[in-house]
Amino acid sequence: MSIVPIVGLALVAVVLLAVVRGQRPELGALLAVAAGSVIALAVLPRLAQVIQLLEGLSGKAGVDQAYLTAVLKIVGVAYVAEFGAQVARDAGEGAIARQVELAGKVLILVLAVPIVLAVLDLVLRLLREGF
């Protein structure tokens, strides 16, 4: 999937949105969600190669696979939370957007706890062994 059809779709969606949103804001919001989802669906499969590459690199470096999975999960949570917050903000609901962002941050914090603990563990071990 190259960039040209994606920009074309965005242009079509923007023009149609300009027609629909003026008369029916609720249908405009739904159309914006659909356009954003279609564009994201078009490029998301491309990311699979990059993730495979990262998995290969972490395997070569001897990093525990659980940490890479946690990082990927955090990226996914951040993306979905950003998507939801952006939709809410587009519809004029800034308060709900803030809450969605806060929920995303809390969930990311929970997912990051094992990684932080592992880093602290490593630092403590280094200090005890005296470099």
Add this chain to the structure above:
Amino acid sequence: MNIDVIWQIAGIGILVIVIHGVVKTAGRDELAWLITLAGVAVVLWFVIRVVNDLFQAVRTMFQM
């Protein structure tokens, strides 16, 4: 890339706007409101399917 859903949603939207205007001019305000509601429901059905596809893709991609 599934651009059909964009056309479908925009078509339904424009159709709803036109029918709403015609029915409202005919003096049936409650019917016009009902048509708008039906249009929103149909479009919501389309959008939910697309968003479901997107979230499934994100879930498999980031191993959530």
